[in-house]
Amino acid sequence: MDVAEVLREHWDLKVSGLEVLTGGMNSATWLASCGADRVVLKAVGVDDESFGPGLEVARRLDDAGVTTGRPRASKRGRLVELVDGRQVAVLEYVDGAELVPSDQVEIGDVLGRVHSAAPLESGETADWLRFLLPFEDSLDLEPWIRPAVSAAIADAVALGPVSWAWLHGDPAAEAFRRQADGRVGLIDWGSAMRGPILYDVASAAMYVGRGVVPAYLARRPDLTEEVRDGLDVYLRVRYAVQAGYFAWRITTNLLTGISGPADNQKGLADARRSFGL
Structure with a gap:
């Protein structure tokens, strides 16, 4: 181009x-x-x-x-x-330094601001989880993947209705930028979607640790009970997405954004470890 x-x-x-x-x-x-x-x-x-x-x-x-x-x-x-x-x-x-995993307070605070600014009516969890369908044909790459993904989906559906907003979808530390005036921005909205707020919170916790949660709830105290009851469930959903995504990358030999096939294998191995398998 x-x-x-x-x-x-x-x-x-x-x-x-x-x-x-x-x-x-x-x-x-x-x-x-x-x-x-x-x-x-x-x-x-x-x-x-x-x-x-x-x-x-x-x-x-x-x-x-x-x-x-x-x-x-x-x-x-x-x-x-x-x-x-x-x-x-x-x-x-957006100029500025990327945040690092220890910047959990800033990450949680910005996510709380995002969800407060972009609320949505709650939808059906089962329908939302259909965004995993593109990975369907890759879930049998290893015998543990499909059962783990299916169990995570079932647990999220069983949890029942939860709060929704527009989500960033992939709030890793490097997506946050500390600007010269001290404000923190959030870039890279290519994974944005409508969905349960818990998915973004769980994603941030997966990337940088649960220290994001108190800062998030300082912005969204109304969600304290919901986060307490649902965070672990949506962490498993996030691990399921990672498992399906890297299985799909491996089966399609997709190498964009990485140095080689070993990085895709590592992503899948990390997901398996997250499930305790």
Whole structure:
């Protein structure tokens, strides 16, 4: 992809410098200098159904005061343009240091702000869990995967109705940025979706530890009982997603965002260990 030409043609931006960014598991990204301005161009496959909705959520949250890497509309007023068989968006660059796992208080606090700014009516847990279906054909890669995933799904359904919001979907520490003024932003909304708040909280706890929970509940004390009763259940759901995702990557030999096949095997082994297997 000729990134400079895409930015000129679709966003009317003249590029003076370009840098490839690393770390995206399912996307390609570039940092472009356009005079004194810096933007990120992000490209994903045409079958990525979360990309457009994630951009809309990022824009809405940015309006509510959460720094998200706001998407810029193209010359035609679109957040997404189709270029060379890929979906492409341009985002405001969020400078600052990535958070680390010890920054649990800041991570929990920002997640609480996100969910407060983007609440939704609760939906059916069983219907929501259908987002695991793309991994269905890969769950027999190893004999433990399908039973573990099925048990996690059954436990979440049995828990009953829970609170919903727009979710980040993958709140690892590196998605959070501490800016020069001390504020913390949350970028990379490619996994955003509607769903149970507990899924985001469990995801953060999986990545950085349960220290996120008190900070989250300081923002959302109304959810104290719900988090107490449901966190472990949704941690198993999060492990199930990781198991299905890496099984799918292995069976399709998908190597984007990693150094080689061993990284996919490690992701699956980590999921198995999380289930105590």
